[in-house]
Amino acid sequence: MTPWYQDPVQFIAEWLRGVLLGWGMPPDGVELVLTVLGAGTLALLAMLWVVFLIWYERKLIGRIQDRFGPNRVGPWGIFQPIADMLKIFTKEYITPEGVDRVPYNLAPVLAVASVLLIWAVIPFTMTVMGVNLNVGLVYIIASGGLGVLGIILAGWSSNNKYALLGGFRAVAQLVSYEVPMVVSLLIPVILAGSLGVNDIVMAQRIPYLISAPVAALIFFITSMAETGRSPFDLTEAESEIVAGFNIEYSGLKFGMFYVAEFLHAFTVSLLFATLFLGGWRGPLAEQIPLLGFVYLVVKTFVVYFIVILFRGSLPRFRIDQMMDLNWKLLTPLALVSLIVSALVAKPLEGMPVAQTLALLVSNGIVLILFIEGTGKKVQRRREIVGKPRPLAVPHPEEQQGAQSTGG
């Protein structure tokens, strides 16, 4: 039995199970109570965590833009999101005429739920996780699909043209970026031989960032697009379609979309850390589970920092550029890297170091070839665009005539 401070969650669960069994509850009932308590605690903590995330992100974005960020309420402005929360709780709901009531009210709930659902399968330490589903990754992708549903419901039911346009864009974007994301997720599955998220973490003696760098890159870009934030925030481009799909929402219903967005950005960082950086793995993490949690948090915050840095520094894509990036670069790249990884990894099975090195080299070659190819294409397009335009040049005869009369 490990001491309580090494694995507190498991300790509390065991203690509670003992107490409930001692009261004479049937074992099935005890399991149900523990399930409900565990799921409720996890979901509630995830929701409350957003309060911190909002502060962290605003502070960081402020620093990137050479501002202070929130700095009035409490030390370093840390109570600012709590004040915002109190304010938004007392804001009026303005429901415009002609909305489709059921989808209109369901959409913000679905948007948050789709992100929260992912937390159910993430292993936080070796022993503490919601549940180690044997189809974990498929479940994560399915939850992501639910988020698209929330957005299209919001856009469609608002009875507003801007909302509808934003909804269309959102669906085109989210649905398209799901393709390379899912294909790139196949590579960790191939290497680990399982869809269970904890099994993938267990299999990462060497983090998959090293053996599958292309997949990691594609997953990072596509999951940033899935969150719908800058530079992929076409769905809510203020200058074009005002606020996009959430234009007719107000009060906390509007706030829920923002909760979903902030939580989604953190959740994809968590997923990236879990799938490609080894999750809770690290020195001594198997003996002391609590240490694994610390490793996971550190890795997640490194990724989350990069996500925020992207948001703070890149301008918005145009929609055709965004679609080209997805269908003409990321999708072929994902498919080719999947083929290469599958072929390279097979003959070298049983030799983990040689396999990792071979995968790293082959991934590098694929990436360089793709960058070379697209670089040439971009160069050619620049040459075409850069040529002088014929309309601006006066006709040669007129030019001569002008010269003769003038001279």
Add this chain to the structure above:
Amino acid sequence: MLSEWLYVGVFFLIAMFLPAAAIFIAGILAPKKPNPIKNSTYECGIETVGPSWIQFKAQYYVYTLVFLVFDVEVVLLFPWAVAYHQLPLFAVVEGVIFILILLGGLLYAWRKGALEWL
């Protein structure tokens, strides 16, 4: 196995309940003063002309169609990926040929101009 899905079911209910409860509580706390001007549809200060549920660009439809092909493909590839360690090289190559056919499909859609945003 069953208890795992029980957990997912319970988690789904809680994940739906939490935001719904928050929205409900805010609805009780918040003032309610609707009036016709406030409740009208927003559109740059003028009134909306015509129905809001407008026709949409056919391009969205084409993209969704291409997406559907790849989504179904991936569903077929997941079992192949899970069984990868048990498969002989021959079966791996078969899977690769399957992906190559789909890559050909992507190139076809590309040449046909289905991936151009007009």
